[in-house]
Amino acid sequence: MTHVFHRNTHQSYPVAVAGDGPYIIAADGRRYLDASGGAAVSCLGHNATEVVEAIQKQVASLAYAHTSFFTTEPMEQLADFLIERAPAGLEYVYFVSGGSEAVEAALKLARQYFTETGQPQRRHLIARRQSYHGNTLGALATGGNAWRRAQFEPLLTQVSHLTPCYAYREQGEQESDDAFTTRLAQELEDEILRLGADEVMAFVAEPVVGATLGAVPPVPGYFRKIREVCDRYGVLLILDEVMCGMGRTGTLFAIEEDGVSPDITTIAKGLGAGYQPIGATLVSGRIYAAIAAGTGFFQHGHTYIGHATACAAALAVQQAIESRQLLSRVQVLGTALQQRLRSRLGDHPHIGDLRGRGLFQGIELVRDRTTKEPFDPALKLHARIKQAAMDEGLMCYPMGGTLDGRQGDHILLAPAFILEESHLDELVEKLERAITLALRAVKG
Ligand code: PLP
Numbered sequence: 039m040t041h042v043f044h045r046n047t048h049q050s051y052p053v054a055v056a057g058d059g060p061y062i063i064a065a066d067g068r069r070y071l072d073a074s075g076g077a078a079v080s081c082l083g084h085n086a087t088e089v090v091e092a093i094q095k096q097v098a099s100l101a102y103a104h105t106s107f108f109t110t111e112p113m114e115q116l117a118d119f120l121i122e123r124a125p126a127g128l129e130y131v132y133f134v135s136g137g138s139e140a141v142e143a144a145l146k147l148a149r150q151y152f153t154e155t156g157q158p159q160r161r162h163l164i165a166r167r168q169s170y171h172g173n174t175l176g177a178l179a180t181g182g183n184a185w186r187r188a189q190f191e192p193l194l195t196q197v198s199h200l201t202p203c204y205a206y207r208e209q210g211e212q213e214s215d216d217a218f219t220t221r222l223a224q225e226l227e228d229e230i231l232r233l234g235a236d237e238v239m240a241f242v243a244e245p246v247v248g249a250t251l252g253a254v255p256p257v258p259g260y261f262r263k264i265r266e267v268c269d270r271y272g273v274l275l276i277l278d279e280v281m282c283g284m285g286r287t288g289t290l291f292a293i294e295e296d297g298v299s300p301d302i303t304t305i306a307k308g309l310g311a312g313y314q315p316i317g318a319t320l321v322s323g324r325i326y327a328a329i330a331a332g333t334g335f336f337q338h339g340h341t342y343i344g345h346a347t348a349c350a351a352a353l354a355v356q357q358a359i360e361s362r363q364l365l366s367r368v369q370v371l372g373t374a375l376q377q378r379l380r381s382r383l384g385d386h387p388h389i390g391d392l393r394g395r396g397l398f399q400g401i402e403l404v405r406d407r408t409t410k411e412p413f414d415p416a417l418k419l420h421a422r423i424k425q426a427a428m429d430e431g432l433m434c435y436p437m438g439g440t441l442d443g444r445q446g447d448h449i450l451l452a453p454a455f456i457l458e459e460s461h462l463d464e465l466v467e468k469l470e471r472a473i474t475l476a477l478r479a480v481k482g
Pocket residue numbers: 077136137138139141170171172173244248249278279280281282306307
């Protein structure tokens with residue numbers, strides 16, 4: 039009997055009691071290889087000494103000071119660290135406690151920016167189908183993940199959802215990358231013009247899509263074209279790097295590889311690597327200056343903004359990633375993982391697509407490889423794979439297909455940056471077994 043309101047009221051959970059590098063150990067002694075970093079969070083594994091020490095030191099001196107009275111050294115140092123490494127133009131950091139909060143802050147910053155600059159009618163958001171930006175009502179309205187939204191309609195903001203840059207299902211067989219990305223940028227431009235250019239506030243997108251599609255990198259050139267359209271109409275570009283940022287794809291910010299600078303970026307998950315809950319919204323100098331020259335006050339406070347211990351932990355995480363040279367390791371391990379997945383699963387009759395960047399890899403399962411027809415979502419193949427993997431001692435992050443047939447069940451892999459190659463072998467072996475067992479159950 040538990041008094042905890044677990045999200046899934048039908049499920050029982052093993053009790054996690056300890057961490058050992060990339061493993062989580064349960065109370066019964068079972069070890070689980072964490073191949074998803076929880077939900078793309080635990081990028082340093084589960085017992086990084088330098089982070090534990092930084093937390094202990096900070097708590098011993100000052101755990102927390104409310105930001106309406108004080109600033110703190112860890113908060114200032116973490117902001118400096120991030121801005122020194124952020125895409126050009128991003129100059130200020132607003133700290134929060136997680137990803138949805140970071141997205142809400144981004145949306146409100148964009149609104150306040152346009153109010154302060156005399157364009158309060160710019161309220162309309164444009165985002166993409168099969169995207170996820172968080173569970174609070176504003177962030178949920180922004181995301182185009184139909185099943186997460188369904189029970190809460192009507193949602194809060196006016197949002198249009200366009201075609202995602204999801205090559206496997208949206209790019210025509212004969213369509214070149216250039217033609218595909220031009221078509222998607224044109225779709226954005228058409229929607230801006232349909233709504234009225236001076237009504238549109240921002241375009242919101244994940245540089246590499248995570249939770250809804252299992253790691254889908256953009257087709258080269260896509261974000262450059264999107265940036266051009268946004269600039270043409272004074273629309274802000276908000277990039278949500280809550281899941282794909284902080285080194286997960288092999289660069290600190292995932293968008294670095296696409297050579298584009300956003301107006302606002304959100305980060306969370308890997309920022310604190312699970313050692314403390316923390317998120318942040320990075321803002322361009324232009325937006326900050328407009329608010330500073332106007333009311334001078336961002337009308338959006340949370341009790342735990344810039345929590346000193348959370349900032350100290352995140353700073354230690356980011357310094358460890360840098361001093362242990364883990365970004366290049368992510369690139370090497372990412373390629374090695376992709377190769378193993380391709381050689382073990384590449385010809386599998388029910389694997390439609392393998393994709394990803396760095397240690398952010400996705401697998402899409404389909405009933406028919408030729409037609410790309412997904413399995414019936416009612417079979418809950420993804421949930422069966424998750425359970426079969428847990429039985430094997432492996433954590434992977436599954437997500438279901440949609441009833442409109444626009445995506446299959448998929449699995450997201452986002453392991454810690456500290457893995458050894460032997461862990462990759464264990465990961466792929468266990469995953470292959472879990473997929474086989476789950477498919478056997480649905481096919482009878
Ligand atoms: N944005 C993206 C891209 C995410 O993947 C997530 C969570 O998965 C969120 C926002 C919401 O973050 P949180 O769960 O920390 O609120």
